[in-house]
Amino acid sequence: MKPILVFQTDFTYKEGAVSAMYGVVKSVDRELEIIDGSHEIPQFDIWSASYRLWQSMRFWPEGTIFVSVVDPGVGTGRKACVAKTTDGYYVVTPDNGTLTHLKKEVGIISIREIDETINRLRGKNNEGVSVFHGRDLFGYCAARLASGIISFEQVGPDYLVENIVVLPIQEPFLKNGKVYGNFEINDPNFGNLWTNIPLSIFNQAGFVYGDHLRMVIRFNGGIVFDKTVLFHKSFGFASKGDVIIYNNELMRVAVAICQGNFSQVYSLEYGPEWEVDFSK
């Protein structure tokens, strides 16, 4: 079977862009299977695009082709590319930092710049358009790749994996019984915040489910939260409305309010400036 195409953008479904993009795919090959990853990545948020790819990719069949279009630099000099991961997935994307987590956590074994002279949609009164590469370039090229019309090699010339654009990633650590990290992403629907701390570091620190841990959160160095909070394996072990530290779906430490919105209630966000440490 031909590989599945999973799309991720910041376009939303509010207008006709996704429809046009998917129409291009189906015009290349009616048999191709298109699935929405998300069209609600926060606008221009390359970091989130990168994280969401990593979050979901390994649950898909090997060979699945991801198309990620969070592309504030569309029409400018940034490269349009197709990357191949060490575990056999493909990502069609602007090379603007979207490959950050995959490169670090999974590995990219090869990357090619899309040759616009052969892998760009033409003939739809769109030759002069520079603002919709999701439709004219990424969607079209991905469809040709999925369909077998072109091989990975025919995407365009390869370039060095070390030249892939990446955003800085912070590293968590354990020191003197205290675990240090930062909030690296959120669960925007439920308002949970996810740290960059693997559960394994909590294990090393001797923290176990049922413990009450002191959690200190800093924004640009200033303390914005300092409380002792239950650490457990799921939300339901806290009372409704209580803060809880838990092990998230990616085996990393996260924080929620049971049936509430932690991020909103405490006005907390994610990013390198949001540090957090845990101690007994």
Place this chain on the structure above:
Amino acid sequence: MKPILVFQTDFTYKEGAVSAMYGVVKSVDRELEIIDGSHEIPQFDIWSASYRLWQSMRFWPEGTIFVSVVDPGVGTGRKACVAKTTDGYYVVTPDNGTLTHLKKEVGIISIREIDETINRLRGKNNEGVSVFHGRDLFGYCAARLASGIISFEQVGPDYLVENIVVLPIQEPFLKNGKVYGNFEINDPNFGNLWTNIPLSIFNQAGFVYGDHLRMVIRFNGGIVFDKTVLFHKSFGFASKGDVIIYNNELMRVAVAICQGNFSQVYSLEYGPEWEVDFSK
């Protein structure tokens, strides 16, 4: 053909959860057809999850498998189950009240608890995860069932239908020419409110399209709306901005503002505390 999988959750598409869940399904069996029911059920709102299943189910082909994940108790003691309805559909869901309407309005003929030792996803660094049963348990088990890898009997041990967790449902009635009910759900997009009153009770009361009916709405017993309003078969029979009582898509009495938002304009919601009566 293998049964369709229709998914309903409160996850939204804002991050990578739905993508990971669907990836699991496709990794079990590439042929399976996945359709979004809704990923915008209000958070933790088991009542809405229950209602939406009943609202849409009978329009699908017999044998369709619904996966419903509104699951505030994930990782705690609540049962994970697969129910079979009297009319031949399946629902994969936490047994937390989500089966309320189907049990009452359609009937459940058999229910089985998912055996996690065989029907839980493994090998994706997710063995220690307790917060994402949509991906690791419900989605995975549903895919195995749809694919024919397991039979309904192989889901796990059955238990008594009478032990299914249900939420209380109120009953409408006719008394002395007046019809009593409550707002049991909304149309959150358009702001319409739907009562639990079947059109047949209006017929018994002698109310016909074109009548102007006195509608009294009470919140916790106090009157919050008392006006005489047109009853007709569709919105367009009222002038733009006017309130109208109509027969909704499920043959129940509902209230809207023509091209407006009834719920918002009058600050009305739904639930057992929102009573309504109609008289000529």
Place this chain on the structure above:
Amino acid sequence: MKPILVFQTDFTYKEGAVSAMYGVVKSVDRELEIIDGSHEIPQFDIWSASYRLWQSMRFWPEGTIFVSVVDPGVGTGRKACVAKTTDGYYVVTPDNGTLTHLKKEVGIISIREIDETINRLRGKNNEGVSVFHGRDLFGYCAARLASGIISFEQVGPDYLVENIVVLPIQEPFLKNGKVYGNFEINDPNFGNLWTNIPLSIFNQAGFVYGDHLRMVIRFNGGIVFDKTVLFHKSFGFASKGDVIIYNNELMRVAVAICQGNFSQVYSLEYGPEWEVDFSK
């Protein structure tokens, strides 16, 4: 292969309506392929529905069947129809202005009123329902057409293309070196505003990428914006936060703020009362 069905409505995914509608399609024919165009067309906004069809249609394979349900007059006298375009697409829709852009920009060669006596869903306790033609009429009829159960001729009686309901469309023009038009639609996600001015008129006026153009915006005749702004081929040529005039995905002139929301920042909307002119 059977034609694809692309759905566009103002229903959202917040409740069970889309699910019920798609269930009807799958109950007619399991093989049919359903793709979301958008379920977030602004409520009752027939103009947007019309525009979005035109925006995306030509990117789909010939023969694709679009189902558009923005239908404030549901259950009243407006016609339910299937239109065939000159380039071979079908649209199943209320004849309420939704065909405006297709009729003008593409051409309709034939239109038929849906015969409810044969192409309306029955037997689901829905005979008395007048408020959900998306499920009971448009979705059902479109599925029968896509499946080959009925031919286009069997939809129902044809009527004159000249009788199709259309909304007024404004025409842009060039006069004394100045280009006049209006904002005819938005990009609601990013806050860009799209004019009705084809790039070709800018070319005739001698405007080229890199020019700074005076842009005057009027609301009901009164000036609400008057600044000189860069005109270029994509957003990234402006600095973050700056206004930019660009050539949009449909080869029409549009206005954005680089990584910002032009519509929101300047409180601008679209419609016939929003005029704009450009000069050097």
